[in-house]
Amino acid sequence: xxxxxxxxxxxxxxxxxxxxxxxxxxxxxxxxxxxxxxxxxxxxxxxxxxxxxxxxxxxxxxxxxxxxxxxxxxxxxxxxxxxxxxxxxxxxxxxxxxxxxxxxxxxxxxxxxxxxxxxxxxxxxxxxxxxxxxxxxxxxxxxxxxxxxxxxxxxxxxxxxxxxxxxxxxxxxxxxxxxxxxxxxxxxxxxxxxxxxxxxxxxxxxxxxxxxxxxxxxxxxxxxxxxxxxxxxxxxxxxxxxxxxxxxxxxxxxxxxxxxxxxxxxxxxxxxxxxxxxxxxxxxxxxx
Amino acid sequence: xxxxxxxxxxxxxxxxxxxxxxxxxxxxxxxxxxxxxxxxxxxxxxxxxxxxxxxxxxxxxxxxxxxxxxxxxxxxxxxxxxxxxxxxxxxxxxxxxxxxxxxxxxxxxxxxxxxxxxxxxxxxxxxxxxxxxxxxxxxxxxxxxxxxxxxxxxxxxxxxxxxxxxxxxxxxxxxxxxxxxxxxxxxxxxxxxxxxxxxxxxxxxxxxxxxxxxxxxxxxxxxxxxxxxxxx
Ligand SMILES: Nc1ncnc2c1ncn2[C@@H]1O[C@H](COP(=O)(O)OP(=O)(O)OP(=O)(O)O)[C@@H](O)[C@H]1O
Ligand SMILES: [Mg+2]
Numbered sequence: 001x002x003x004x005x006x007x008x009x010x011x012x013x014x015x016x017x018x019x020x021x022x023x024x025x026x027x028x029x030x031x032x033x034x035x036x037x038x039x040x041x042x043x044x045x046x047x048x049x050x051x052x053x054x055x056x057x058x059x060x061x062x063x064x065x066x067x068x069x070x071x072x073x074x075x076x077x078x079x080x081x082x083x084x085x086x087x088x089x090x091x092x093x094x095x096x097x098x099x100x101x102x103x104x105x106x107x108x109x110x111x112x113x114x115x116x117x118x119x120x121x122x123x124x125x126x127x128x129x130x131x132x133x134x135x136x137x138x139x140x141x142x143x144x145x146x147x148x149x150x151x152x153x154x155x156x157x158x159x160x161x162x163x164x165x166x167x168x169x170x171x172x173x174x175x176x177x178x179x180x181x182x183x184x185x186x187x188x189x190x191x192x193x194x195x196x197x198x199x200x201x202x203x204x205x206x207x208x209x210x211x212x213x214x215x216x217x218x219x220x221x222x223x224x225x226x227x228x229x230x231x232x233x234x235x236x237x238x239x240x241x242x243x244x245x246x247x248x249x250x251x252x253x254x255x256x257x258x259x260x261x262x263x264x265x266x267x268x269x270x271x272x273x274x275x276x277x278x279x280x281x282x283x284x285x286x287x288x
Numbered sequence: 289x290x291x292x293x294x295x296x297x298x299x300x301x302x303x304x305x306x307x308x309x310x311x312x313x314x315x316x317x318x319x320x321x322x323x324x325x326x327x328x329x330x331x332x333x334x335x336x337x338x339x340x341x342x343x344x345x346x347x348x349x350x351x352x353x354x355x356x357x358x359x360x361x362x363x364x365x366x367x368x369x370x371x372x373x374x375x376x377x378x379x380x381x382x383x384x385x386x387x388x389x390x391x392x393x394x395x396x397x398x399x400x401x402x403x404x405x406x407x408x409x410x411x412x413x414x415x416x417x418x419x420x421x422x423x424x425x426x427x428x429x430x431x432x433x434x435x436x437x438x439x440x441x442x443x444x445x446x447x448x449x450x451x452x453x454x455x456x457x458x459x460x461x462x463x464x465x466x467x468x469x470x471x472x473x474x475x476x477x478x479x480x481x482x483x484x485x486x487x488x489x490x491x492x493x494x495x496x497x498x499x500x501x502x503x504x505x506x507x508x509x510x511x512x513x514x515x516x517x518x519x520x
Contacts, residue, residue, distance in 0.1 A: 161387060161388060164380060164384050164387060164388045165388050167377075167379055167380060168377040168379075168380055168384075168385075168388055170379075171377055171378060171379055172375055172377060174339070174359070174375075175371075175375040175377065176388075177358070177359045177360040177363070178337065178359055178360075178363060178368070178369055178371070178375070179360075179363065179388060179389050179391075179433070179437065180360050180363035180364045180368075180391060180437065181360055181388075182358075182360045182361075183360065
């Protein structure tokens, strides 16, 4: 029974990884950079949600909070990253690295280094009897929200013009510009979307993990692993990779807590040795 | 005058590729740009569309200076490049490739259904991914993509290269139809015969310079000139 509930906990953890990994993957696929600020934007999502929820209610908070994070992302892209246009991609990566520290400090200055209380509404705070297991309602809520978001993202990428442009841009940005589409605007959109996904992950994780300035620091590495494992630029890869890593981490904790850090690298190394492009990675490595 | 290229000089890094290239194209006119391998034809196209920025000279399109604008800004003026490598998005379907290329303008009103009429084979392949298409199908889609952008002028870089003779005839026929609707064309070719059947006037490049310009007949009727400027 405890193993089963840990597996389900792992799936929930996996959904958080998936949201993070998808944002990272979208940004990398289009803009060619790994966003090192992704972890702190996760934290920012939690803070924005808590603060908006205090002024209004939980439901408004969890919708508006991540949107604010997306706007912050768009702002960063529009006013900072665009200045690096034409320079080596390494500069973009360094910029996000610096942003991570700056935003973390801003959070500390505004809200202090301590934790923030965050109460979920009574309708989500109970338990549900699944028949074989009694399980916290809030965690099932996370599963539901993530499933919905994945479907929405899939539809956006495949059925809307903006989504198709993002997919096209992951293969050939120059050709996108030759269609008369401003590439920098696509970048702003993608960075906003990717960071909003990080914000959603932070908002969802907040009641489980506690809201404090460093809550996002440890999540980035497992998410990089999820992307490598699932295959660069693959949507389905991020989903499967996230679930595998989530479950593996949860089960490892049962055996020995420090195994949970080790196991993700063992899994990644094993898969990459057999299949260097990851489980679902294309040889071309771009978004699908 | 729709396009007026005036004495441009273009470089790749430090190597000087185009020397004082000047080309003029009237509204509704089709012009061929010929020349041997490495003569600078693609570089000229890239200079017009903004992938290469000329260091000196000017390019006026419909009265507006293009030098210094970014490719997407240039394309939005109503000029479109069909690149030599076609650059079909491999992860999008034929229909999706067209959808993201659609652009409304006052210049013409090509729609995706017009494309299905023009190239029925693309309609049959509408759900196939770009990567699954043959060379000829990719070329048709590349031209179609520029058409639904509703531009004033299309730049076609080696539209016939590597295609079976029957497909070459199809594309050539289509280009003539396109020109009849009032769209101007620049057709870049090494294989000059087909290009000159479409174009009324031509420029021949050699070593980064315009070595000849005149009516198409001046080349087709002059084997000596062909030998001097175009023989491999
Ligand atoms: N990216 C590049 N960097 C440096 N030199 C280049 C580059 N592309 C082309 N060149 C050089 O510029 C010159 C002109 O090339 P260009 O591609 O414009 O010729 P072309 O007339 O289109 O030839 P082809 O018929 O082979 O397509 C050639 O000498 C070529 O080697
Ligand atoms: Mg060429």
